[in-house]
Amino acid sequence: MLTSAGSNLERVLKSGRHVVTAELGPPKHSSPHNIIRHTKTLKGYIDAANVTDCQSAVVHMSSISAAFHIMNNGIEPVVQVTCRDRNRIAIQSDLLGAYSMGLKNVLCLSGDHQMFGNHPTAKNVYDIDSIQLIQLTRRMCDEKLFFSGAAIKEFEPKFFIGAVANPFADPFEYQVDRLEKKINAGAEFIQTQCIYDLERFARFMEMCVERGLHERAHILAGVTPLKSSRAAKFMQNRVPGISVPEEIVRRLTKAEDQKTEGISICIEQIKYMKENVKGLAGFHIMAISWEEIIPEIMKGAGICQCS
Amino acid sequence: MIVAEQKPLAEILHLIEGYNKLLLLGCGSCVTVCLTGGEKECEILASALRIKRRLAGKPVEIKTHTVTRQCDPEFIDELQDMVEDVEAIVSMACGVGPQYLAERYSDKYVIPAMNTKFVGGSIQQGIWEERCSLCGDCMIHLTAGICPIARCPKSILNGPCGGAQNGKCEINNELDCVWHLIYKRLAAQGRLDLLKRIIPPKDWSESRDGGPRRMIKEGI
Numbered sequence: 025m026l027t028s029a030g031s032n033l034e035r036v037l038k039s040g041r042h043v044v045t046a047e048l049g050p051p052k053h054s055s056p057h058n059i060i061r062h063t064k065t066l067k068g069y070i071d072a073a074n075v076t077d078c079q080s081a082v083v084h085m086s087s088i089s090a091a092f093h094i095m096n097n098g099i100e101p102v103v104q105v106t107c108r109d110r111n112r113i114a115i116q117s118d119l120l121g122a123y124s125m126g127l128k129n130v131l132c133l134s135g136d137h138q139m140f141g142n143h144p145t146a147k148n149v150y151d152i153d154s155i156q157l158i159q160l161t162r163r164m165c166d167e168k169l170f171f172s173g174a175a176i177k178e179f180e181p182k183f184f185i186g187a188v189a190n191p192f193a194d195p196f197e198y199q200v201d202r203l204e205k206k207i208n209a210g211a212e213f214i215q216t217q218c219i220y221d222l223e224r225f226a227r228f229m230e231m232c233v234e235r236g237l238h239e240r241a242h243i244l245a246g247v248t249p250l251k252s253s254r255a256a257k258f259m260q261n262r263v264p265g266i267s268v269p270e271e272i273v274r275r276l277t278k279a280e281d282q283k284t285e286g287i288s289i290c291i292e293q294i295k296y297m298k299e300n301v302k303g304l305a306g307f308h309i310m311a312i313s314w315e316e317i318i319p320e321i322m323k324g325a326g327i328c329q330c331s
Numbered sequence: 332m333i334v335a336e337q338k339p340l341a342e343i344l345h346l347i348e349g350y351n352k353l354l355l356l357g358c359g360s361c362v363t364v365c366l367t368g369g370e371k372e373c374e375i376l377a378s379a380l381r382i383k384r385r386l387a388g389k390p391v392e393i394k395t396h397t398v399t400r401q402c403d404p405e406f407i408d409e410l411q412d413m414v415e416d417v418e419a420i421v422s423m424a425c426g427v428g429p430q431y432l433a434e435r436y437s438d439k440y441v442i443p444a445m446n447t448k449f450v451g452g453s454i455q456q457g458i459w460e461e462r463c464s465l466c467g468d469c470m471i472h473l474t475a476g477i478c479p480i481a482r483c484p485k486s487i488l489n490g491p492c493g494g495a496q497n498g499k500c501e502i503n504n505e506l507d508c509v510w511h512l513i514y515k516r517l518a519a520q521g522r523l524d525l526l527k528r529i530i531p532p533k534d535w536s537e538s539r540d541g542g543p544r545r546m547i548k549e550g551i
Contacts, residue, residue, distance in 0.1 A: 108485070112532070134492045137484055137502045148485065155489040156532045171532070190493030195514050198491075201527060205489060209529055217493055264494030264501030 026210060027165050029184035031128035032100045033072040037213060037242040043071040043306035044327055045102065045215070045244060046318050049079060050090030059090055062315040063097040069319050069328065070099065074131060074215065074308065077104040081141025088122045095126060102186060103127050105161075106135025111151035112160060112171050119161060123181035131186040131215065132157040136264065154187065155209050161185050162210035187211035189243075191228035192221060192267040200231040207241045214241050215308045218248040218259070220268045222296055229301050238303030245297050248310045249290035249317060253277040287321060294325035332361040332452065333425045334459045335368060335445040337376065344383055346442045347391065347421065354417040355380075355444070356410070356432070357397030358424035365459055368423035368445055370397040376423065376444065401428030407435045414439060449481075467537030467544065473525060475516035480533070482509040488530040 028034065036043050046066060051058050066073065073094050077087040084090075091101035103122050105115060119130065134154045138146045152160065152171075160171045161183055168180040187206040191199055203214065219225045225245070232238055250256045250268075253276035260268040272289060279285030294307055307327060311318050322328045337343075347353060355377045363369030377393045384391040396413060398406040401424035410432075414420060419440040422429040426447040433441040449461035464481035471478050480486045484502050491510030494501025498511040517523050535541065 134485055134487060136494070139484075139502050150485045150487065151535065152532045153485070153487040153489050154492075155529055159529070188493060192496070193491065193493045194496050194498060194508070195491075195511060198514050198526065201523075202489075202491075205527065205529060265492075265496060267496070 026162070026212065027182055029128045029165070029182045031072075031184045033102065033129050034184040034212070036071050037305055042304070042327065043242075043244065044069070044322060045072045045074055045306070045308045046070045046315065047076060047308070047310040047312070048073040048090070048094060048101075048315060049076050049312065050085035050087060052082070052084050054085065056085075056090070056093040059085075059093055060097050063094045063099050065316055066318055067098045069322055070309075071306075072102050072129060073099045074102040074310075075104060077106045077133075077135065078109065078141070079136065081108065081136045081138045081143070081146075083142060088118060088125070088127065091122070091127050092125050100129065101127060102129040102131050104131045104133060105157060106133050107150050107152055107154060107157055108135030108138065108148050111149050115152075115157065115160065116164065116170055119164060119181055119183070123183065128182070129184045129186065130161060131188065132161060132211070133188050140264070155205055158185060158187055158206060158209040158211050166210075184213070185211055186213040186215060188217065189214050190217040190265045191219070191225050192217055193265045196224070196228075199228065200235065200237070203232065204235065204237055207237060211241055213305070214243045216244065216246040217265055218246050218310055219293065219297070220259075220266070220272055222293060222301075224267065225297070226301050229303050233303040238305070242305035243303060244306045244308040245294075245301070245304050246308045246310055247290055247293055248312060249314060249321060250276060250286040251314060252282045252286070255286075287317060287324065290321050291324035294321070294327060298325070298327070332364055332450070333427075333447060334365050334449050334451050334461075335362050335425045335447040336365075337367055337372070337423070338444055338446055340376075340379055340383070343376070343421070343442075343444050344380065346444075347380065347419065350391070350419045350440070351389075352392045352417045353380075353394070353419050353421055354410070354413055355393050355395045355421045356401065356423060356428070357395070358401045358422075358428050359397055360400045360402070360424070362424060362445065363397075365453075366457075368425075373397050373423055401431055404431065404435065407431050410436075465538065466533065466535070467541075468534055470530070473528075473530060475513045475520070475522075475525075477509055477513050477516065479509050479513065488533065 075087045075091040087104045091103045094101045132154050138148050163169050165182050168176045189203045256273045256276050259266050276282050357370050357373030358368050373395050377395045400406050414436050421442045421444050423444045429441045429443045451460050451462040454460045466480050491508050495508035500506040500508045
């Protein structure tokens with residue numbers, strides 16, 4: 025039996041209402057000023073803010089600290105935890121600390137390899153992988169045990185545990201199995217990688233629905249508005265695990281105002297998925313360095329239910 | 332076997348700066364097989380160092396010798412006479428060799444001429460590849476005989492991660508994603524069920540994380 029974390033995100037997802045979450049990247053400095061500003065912009069729009077853990081292996085403020093600022097300014101955060109930089113001891117210690125501050129949602133992932141970031145000569149950790157991290161967090165919450173089996177005598181944390189899925193990674197046919205493995209490990213909600221190839225995503229979701237995975241975990245479709253054709257090409261060539269169809273690059277290249285076109289594409293994608301893709305519990309908007317555009321996208325796509 | 336490669340010549344020259352009488356010591360084991368630190372390479376390196384130093388107006392006297400194995404005290408003991416009148420010993424073995432030399436001849440400056448790379452094998456003439464990371468607890472029966480600890484840059488036990496595309500790894504599109512290879516081989520064997528099981532976390536205490544390891548063979 026999975027214990028309940030009692031987070032807002034969990035409550036809304038379990039109520040069956042479609043949710044919208046958004047990514048908020050912590051700053052590359054020690055001031056919470058910008059994240060607080062973004063939090064205030066998005067308050068009332070999104071159900072939760074997902075806070076990245078040194079995304080692209082570039083040093084940022086820690087996801088737990090940034091999440092704390094976001095929570096204090098009115099949005100419930102989802103704390104990302106990657107396996108790249110911490111071993112099982114450090115991760116459990118951080119989970120206890122995060123819960124002590126009132127953070128109730130975690131998202132478990134492997135993390136981008138350090139060679140993508142600003143410290144490519146760093147040693148990586150990967151003591152455990154993302155699936156084992158889900159198990160670790162579950163064990164702390166459900167069994168009141170540390171990963172080693174030692175008891176958490178009192179005050180065990182209660183997290184709402186999420187994981188990621190990438191329908192655009194290969195081998196394609198294995199991605200659904202791997203998602204199922206994450207759900208079997210105890211993931212309750214799933215965020216997907218940024219979706220541009222709608223056809224492939226639809227196929228992925230059909231396979232999930234066939235297996236009933238959408239009933240065992242809440243699946244949120246990830247979208248990222250593209251600011252320019254240059255951004256699209258960067259995504260296409262430089263970001264691991266993302267597939268951007270040529271058509272999108274062409275549309276952006278031809279557009280007079282690439283930003284407006286990028287917003288239109290994102291809105292169209294959300295609308296398409298809302299109407300045509302079964303099994304989705306909501307959307308996760310990753311507007312990288314463009315957080316202020318999220319309300320406009322939500323209004324345009326008609327997913328502005330919580331304002 | 333252990334695969335090691337020679338340090339760049341400029342680096343070796345820098346390491347021997349100020350030393351005028353050297354013993355350059357090859358190893359007849361792994362580094363001979365991977366063509367980097369055996370008898371032949373030892374002679375070539377010695378010539379190169381002599382020429383460079385002569386051209387720099389600082390000639391160096393280099394004795395060369397290659398032992399059967401530098402990782403065995405009995406072969407190191409033999410060197411007593413040779414070592415006596417040199418200022419430094421330059422080892423062309425893997426990281427084990429210079430340590431054995433430094434231990435046995437503790438008053439000598441011992442210089443490693445090699446960078447020890449990995450445990451692996453040859454994949455074609457002149458190319459070697461990593462295959463094992465000496466974790467001390469082999470489990471490749473679960474992964475179609477392919478080691479994800481050694482060959483996945485994230486050592487993921489329940490892969491592939493979300494970064495693999497077209498069968499290639501996220502860190503280098505010329506590097507095969509090992510989890511893709513594992514998947515393909517298990518699919519061909521009709522054993523994909525294995526991938527549905529969650530492989531539990533590794534007991535790293537069996538690896539180097541548990542401290543330097545020792546093996547005792549009983550009855551010897």
